[in-house]
Amino acid sequence: MTPAREIPKHYDFTEVEERWQRTWRDEENYFDRTSSRPRYIIDTPPPYPTGNFHIGNALNWCYIDFIARYRRMQGFNVMFPQGWDCHGLPTEVKVEEEHGITKNDVSREEFRGMCRELTARNIALMRQTMRRLGFSTDWSNEYVTMLPEYYGKTQRSFLRMFHRGYIYQAEHPVNFCIRCETAIAFAEVTYQERETTLTTFDFDGVEIATTRPELLVACVAVAVHPDDERFTQLHGKDLTVPFFAQRVPVLKNGAVDPTFGTGAVMICTFGDKQDVHWWKEYNLPLRKAIDRKGMMTGIAGKFAGMRVEDARKAIVADMKKTNLLRGERRITQRVGTCWRCKTPIEILSERQWFIKVKHEEILRAAREVKWIPEHMRTRLENWVTQMEWDWCISRQRVFATPIPVWFCDACSEMILPAEDDLPVDPTAAQPKVPCPKCGGTKFTPEEDVLDTWMDSSISVLHVTGWDGSGTPPLFPAQLRPQGHDIIRTWACYTILRSVALTGQKPWDGILVNGMVLGEDGFKMSKSRGNIIQPEEILGKYGADSFRQWSASGAATGSDIMFNWNDVVAASRLQTKLWNIVRFILPKIGESAERKGEITALADRWLMDRLSGTVADVTSAMDAYAFDQALKAIREFAWNILADEYIELVKGRLYSEGPERESAVAALSITLDALIRMLAPFVPHFAEECYHHLKGRSVHREPWVTFEFHDSDAREKGDVLALIVSGLRTYKHDRGMALNAPFGRLTLYTKSPLDDAGDAARALNAEVLWRREEPVLEKRVGDVKFNMGIVGPAFKGRAREFMDAVRKLPPDRLENPPAAMVLGDGEVTVPAGAFTPAFTYAIGGKDVDVVTFGDVIVAIERAS
Numbered sequence: 073m074t075p076a077r078e079i080p081k082h083y084d085f086t087e088v089e090e091r092w093q094r095t096w097r098d099e100e101n102y103f104d105r106t107s108s109r110p111r112y113i114i115d116t117p118p119p120y121p122t123g124n125f126h127i128g129n130a131l132n133w134c135y136i137d138f139i140a141r142y143r144r145m146q147g148f149n150v151m152f153p154q155g156w157d158c159h160g161l162p163t164e165v166k167v168e169e170e171h172g173i174t175k176n177d178v179s180r181e182e183f184r185g186m187c188r189e190l191t192a193r194n195i196a197l198m199r200q201t202m203r204r205l206g207f208s209t210d211w212s213n214e215y216v217t218m219l220p221e222y223y224g225k226t227q228r229s230f231l232r233m234f235h236r237g238y239i240y241q242a243e244h245p246v247n248f249c250i251r252c253e254t255a256i257a258f259a260e261v262t263y264q265e266r267e268t269t270l271t272t273f274d275f276d277g278v279e280i281a282t283t284r285p286e287l288l289v290a291c292v293a294v295a296v297h298p299d300d301e302r303f304t305q306l307h308g309k310d311l312t313v314p315f316f317a318q319r320v321p322v323l324k325n326g327a328v329d330p331t332f333g334t335g336a337v338m339i340c341t342f343g344d345k346q347d348v349h350w351w352k353e354y355n356l357p358l359r360k361a362i363d364r365k366g367m368m369t370g371i372a373g374k375f376a377g378m379r380v381e382d383a384r385k386a387i388v389a390d391m392k393k394t395n396l397l398r399g400e401r402r403i404t405q406r407v408g409t410c411w412r413c414k415t416p417i418e419i420l421s422e423r424q425w426f427i428k429v430k431h432e433e434i435l436r437a438a439r440e441v442k443w444i445p446e447h448m449r450t451r452l453e454n455w456v457t458q459m460e461w462d463w464c465i466s467r468q469r470v471f472a473t474p475i476p477v478w479f480c481d482a483c484s485e486m487i488l489p490a491e492d493d494l495p496v497d498p499t500a501a502q503p504k505v506p507c508p509k510c511g512g513t514k515f516t517p518e519e520d521v522l523d524t525w526m527d528s529s530i531s532v533l534h535v536t537g538w539d540g541s542g543t544p545p546l547f548p549a550q551l552r553p554q555g556h557d558i559i560r561t562w563a564c565y566t567i568l569r570s571v572a573l574t575g576q577k578p579w580d581g582i583l584v585n586g587m588v589l590g591e592d593g594f595k596m597s598k599s600r601g602n603i604i605q606p607e608e609i610l611g612k613y614g615a616d617s618f619r620q621w622s623a624s625g626a627a628t629g630s631d632i633m634f635n636w637n638d639v640v641a642a643s644r645l646q647t648k649l650w651n652i653v654r655f656i657l658p659k660i661g662e663s664a665e666r667k668g669e670i671t672a673l674a675d676r677w678l679m680d681r682l683s684g685t686v687a688d689v690t691s692a693m694d695a696y697a698f699d700q701a702l703k704a705i706r707e708f709a710w711n712i713l714a715d716e717y718i719e720l721v722k723g724r725l726y727s728e729g730p731e732r733e734s735a736v737a738a739l740s741i742t743l744d745a746l747i748r749m750l751a752p753f754v755p756h757f758a759e760e761c762y763h764h765l766k767g768r769s770v771h772r773e774p775w776v777t778f779e780f781h782d783s784d785a786r787e788k789g790d791v792l793a794l795i796v797s798g799l800r801t802y803k804h805d806r807g808m809a810l811n812a813p814f815g816r817l818t819l820y821t822k823s824p825l826d827d828a829g830d831a832a833r834a835l836n837a838e839v840l841w842r843r844e845e846p847v848l849e850k851r852v853g854d855v856k857f858n859m860g861i862v863g864p865a866f867k868g869r870a871r872e873f874m875d876a877v878r879k880l881p882p883d884r885l886e887n888p889p890a891a892m893v894l895g896d897g898e899v900t901v902p903a904g905a906f907t908p909a910f911t912y913a914i915g916g917k918d919v920d921v922v923t924f925g926d927v928i929v930a931i932e933r934a935s
């Protein structure tokens with residue numbers, strides 16, 4: 073294909089982006105399992121298929137795509153897989169809505185089928201947005217966690233970790249969402265400030281304040297601070313719980329805050345994490361007051377079957393009636409809530425499955441990973457260090473990976489399937505052999521399912537080719553990109569699981585991106601109405617402008633506030649670049665592949681600056697500093713190339729001869745390098761330009777390694793660029809057309825530049841370089857008055873004063889007298905009343921003089 077030279081004036085991003093998306097082939101981005109090139113595997117995040125690929129996803133994926141494209145150009149065998157983390161409650165809720173059913177109205181398998189169908193539709197929608205954004209995804213490495221080939225691996229990892237002693241089943245207090253009706257892990261609890269009522273009441277003669285009076289039934293002790301003298305008489309005594317009559321001990325504990333409430337607190341099973349702590353420490357009995365649906369249990373007497381909030385109101389009403397109520401006031405409280413639905417969590421003691429958290433193992437592997445930015449490692453370390461409870465991995469839901477376990481009805485033995493029998497749904501299949509302990513053949517399946525993080529925390533094992541045995545062939549991956557909001561879940565669990573299953577760190581590096589905030593600076597949310605959809609931006613400015621915005625919005629890891637102006641600026645840079653390309657292409661004509669000799673000063677200067685830019689961009693890309701890389705490209709293209717160099721050599725490009733060839737060669741090298749550096753950021757635009765330049769795809773080209781060092785040219789070229797742009801400004805300021813004849817310019821400098829006539833052509837002037845000092849005749853041309861001083865000082869005589877000043881001899885104008893004669897008297901000359909304006913002449917001819925550094929320029933304007 074010969075390069076197309078017909079290049080439209082206007083860059084139609086819609087047409088260009090759609091055309092290249094149709095032209096590019098998925099196979100071009102496939103990871104090559106047979107290649108011997110160094111591999112670069114990215115453990116990309118599998119998004120939850122909501123059907124909406126939101127702007128936060130888009131930002132993260134832009135980063136991933138910049139890296140994938142850059143590494144490919146550097147010769148790496150890149151894997152940019154795409155996973156879908158399908159399981160979970162939101163899909164179940166959506167299915168119930170869409171079909172007008174609850175999950176219990178149909179069989180588990182039928183319900184799962186409906187969930188899979190909705191998920192598949194949502195994935196298709198999100199794929200579309202991803203394609204519109206121009207990501208170079210490796211679709212041959214797509215994975216879907218709800219499909220048997222994936223969740224079979226999740227089950228395999230469960231068995232492996234069970235056999236290695238990481239997984240156990242136990243009754244233990246867990247965080248429970250009564251709306252989602254499932255246990256959740258501590259990492260899934262988010263804290264929120266809420267208003268609540270603090271109720272003070274008479275507890276067997278002791279005043280106690282609590283925000284959870286309905287938990288009186290679950291009260292197992294009362295605690296006071298050992299040094300709190302108000303309660304000394306209670307030490308060692310028992311108290312009777314109002315309404316429920318159980319006897320509870322009074323405990324002394326230094327952790328009680330004597331300033332909160334009345335200083336005496338109830339210990340209930342369980343109001344909060346502190347209750348669990350004390351319950352264990354003092355080996356207290358367990359009183360379960362709340363069930364999985366958030367209803368009061370049978371031990372609550374007349375309150376049994378009531379919802380928690382109703383029981384709270386009822387019990388406070390009873391306190392009033394029985395004269396036990398001492399006071400009520402509103403307070404704000406930090407409450408743990410379910411991260412998905414924001415319902416306050418309850419702590420329930422439940423039979424659940426857990427993974428042992430081995431803190432040292434996780435911390436050691438985390439330290440072997442390079443964190444970008446570095447401070448994100450601290451977030452993980454802080455989280456891991458304070459993890460007190462093991463990871464609760466069982467969920468009481470349907471659409472999730474089944475826990476592959478049965479229990480023998482006769483002897484309660486736990487039966488696990490063989491790895492070869494996976495995947496398995498124990499509620500739909502039976503063990504293949506009788507109970508090994510008692511020979512029984514009747515089994516009860518485990519109905520609990522696995523936390524979805526159990527699926528996604530083996531993504532890296534999956535993409536590196538894990539078959540369940542030992543360390544996968546391509547393990548560890550080179551990079552994990554992810555948001556900082558899931559460090560304590562996805563990052564932490566992945567490290568935990570990788571160490572447990574392979575003994576190694578999961579990746580060489582982890583790149584943590586920030587969140588996208590709304591234009592108002594707040595997290596985007598429906599309630600704030602500040603959500604921006606990627607499609608809206610794509611429609612108005614195109615994918616490449618969006619991608620540029622992602623790159624330049626903030627340093628990697630920082631949150632980035634969405635701002636339409638930034639997208640407009642990105643689109644403007646694209647227009648500027650298009651104009652540069654449109655100017656250069658016809659000038660270099662058929663010589664795009666021909667390397668002429670670069671001789672002229674300006675050309676060598678450009679090459680030196682280009683070489684510096686390439687080095688800057690490359691080191692920024694290596695450091696994932698996309699904002700820095702794009703800034704360096706922008707400054708080079710806009711300031712150096714367009715504003716300075718092209719203006720300088722334009723005239724030469726319209727001339728003939730070897731010096732023209734030198735400029736053509738420089739431009740051809742520059743354009744090629746510029747487009748290649750742009751390719752990771754604006755793949756459609758770069759592809760379009762490169763086809764005009766070379767007639768082939770820029771995405772198969774190597775990364776730029778251009779080097780050119782010429783310190784002499786750099787120094788002198790800077791001076792030349794400064795002079796020419798300064799003199800162009802001079803023309804502009806005096807209302808001259810930039811291409812109007814300028815006259816004669818004499819440039820006095822110790823080291824005249826051999827500029828190949830560029831300055832003369834660029835300024836349309838006769839340019840003479842002179843090594844000697846200029847002999848300037850200085851004259852006072854005019855006097856400038858400061859009327860702000862002259863007016864108030866002389867009032868009605870201002871004109872008279874000004875006329876008198878104009879008549880002063882030049883040396884008095886330069887050194888104003890303290891007083892002067894005006895009319896028949898003497899007046900004081902206020903400081904700063906006037907300044908002389910000088911004119912110069914050389915050899916009797918009037919000239920303007922301007923200086924640029926050491927260079928003095930005498931201008932004889934054309935008449």
Ligand SMILES: [Zn+2]
Pocket residue numbers: 249250251252410411412413414415
């Ligand atoms: Zn919930």
Ligand SMILES: [Zn+2]
Pocket residue numbers: 480481482483484485507508509510511512
């Ligand atoms: Zn048995």
